Amino acid sequence: MTHFHPVETSVLHSPAWFVPFDEFARRVRAADVDTRLDRFDPDENGWVPQDTPSIRTPSAAIAYPELGRRRAPGAEPERFRVRFTVVGLAPLYPADGADFDAALAGVEFLARPYDDTTPPGAGSEPRLVRLLPGIAFPYGPGIRTVYGVVVDAVTRAPVANALVEASGTTIRDGVAWRERTLTDPDGAFRLALRWEGEPVIGPPPVQTFHLTATERPGRTGALEVRLPTERDRRHVIEIVQL
Template identity: 80%
Template sequence: MIRYPVGTSVLHSPAWFVPFDEFAQRPRAAGVSAELDRFDPDGNAWVPQDTPAIRTPSAAIAYPDLGRRRGPGALPERFRVRFAATGLAPLYPADGTDFDAAVAGIEFVAVPYDDTTPPAVESEPRVVRLLPGTAYPYGPGVRTVYGVVVDAATRAPVGNALVEARGVTIRDGIAWLERTLTDAAGAFRLALRWEGEPAAGPPPVQVFHLTATERPGRTGAVEVRLPTGRNVRHVIEIAEH
């Protein structure tokens, strides 16, 4: 889990978010937008809010004063934030949480407080991982493969599926991970910067095992062989397991 120092000043905010470009391995401040929704329990729906976010000098996004309500009977309110950035796709489940493509934002609760009674719960900064999408501007020389994730039964595209490749470096055995999210049409483009499993030729190839996850128990996989499969459209079929 990444811990990132956040300058919170003296502001009260029920949530602090640090957008993090996972491919570049650095916080991302420019070009990231955040949309706030409030859950309406009467209508059982999320309602967009016009509450503006603020950005701290340490690149955090926060909603100061959200939850400030005077008077007896004020109750906690449920909110969510949806992020967007050109070329990037937000990974909403927190570190250590099972992936689910249906999760559409990061939820939090704003506890009511006033000038004499501070919030009962102090919030911790949350890293929001931004994964490279199909339009991510990979630099020159970055090896990528592409394809689509579909439902094995219906052949319908699976949007927002998590596509991953894992392995270890041949020389020193260091574990590596590359991952991306599919777009609405199920398409993906995944960087493969590290070595795959060597396989005898001719010609000699490296083997990579790509997995796609829609939710726990609903996954698929495909084997990619490079360099022969570099310009092949790889299809990953999602099914129940």
């Protein structure tokens, strides 16, 4: 579990708290995080942009104070979502604790009604929103990367917003590592591989990395990459139905 600073819950009630986390840098992201709030309209069966401003606490949490405050008799909980935008980074939806689905466009939550005589329900726990390097992420000098595209195995159509990842353990001390990124609208990805892969015996010396791509549960693909011999190859990961 990732640790982050406690959220300063003010006297104002917020139905949801979000903590943006830069996964590549391994730290909470406090600057240059833009958010957009949408409300689900059941009559239109769609999302409607809202003008409700967010606040940021000193520990970089994002909240929407007093969202849900209304006095209408018999008011029902309302469904909202928050969309995150950060230059060079791509938000991983949903927030921590649920399965990945490339079709999601934000982190959803409910705002339960309250007023001066009916207090809000129990306070919500802060939710970590992970920000992964996007296709245009400015990797520093010396960072090894591989690139390619994620496509549907049958239609060959590119898969946008697919989760591409690699994991393993370091050779010397056995420490687990993981690198992740998201594809762009054209299915393209660029993934950093800062750690060691599995060594392959024999000249030339190479290391093997196992890449996986996920569109949603039951829709995944896999590919084996050997470095440095395949460093400049355009890798194609095919998504299949399991």
